[in-house]
Amino acid sequence: MREQTQHPGLFPKMYCSVFGHHYVVSKKVTYHVKEYTCSHCKKQLTTNSNGHLIELTPKFREINAILERIHNNRILRSKEKTLASSIY
Numbered sequence: 763m764r765e766q767t768q769h770p771g772l773f774p775k776m777y778c779s780v781f782g783h784h785y786v787v788s789k790k791v792t793y794h795v796k797e798y799t800c801s802h803c804k805k806q807l808t809t810n811s812n813g814h815l816i817e818l819t820p821k822f823r824e825i826n827a828i829l830e831r832i833h834n835n836r837i838l839r840s841k842e843k844t845l846a847s848s849i850y
């Protein structure tokens with residue numbers, strides 16, 4: 763009889779129900795909002811506006827995409843400002 767090797771990808775859902783999800787940050791949307799993915803079952807969570815973790819539904823994915831765009835624009839603009847002030 764062969765000993766069963768540790769293989770998280772084999773029974774990911776079972777693994778999570780026994781040991782709990784193992785979330786890792788998969789995307790930083792803004793300074794406060796992040797997306798998390800369970801490294802075993804690929805379940806995704808996100809931070810909502812109250813700072814709570816909730817399931818990443820297509821609706822929230824859409825909201826996060828918008829937030830990310832606004833956030834990146836802001837960073838871009840503040841960089842331009844810094845650049846401009848260092849020139850003048």
Ligand SMILES: [Zn+2]
Pocket residue numbers: 774778782783784800801802803804805
């Ligand atoms: Zn999981």
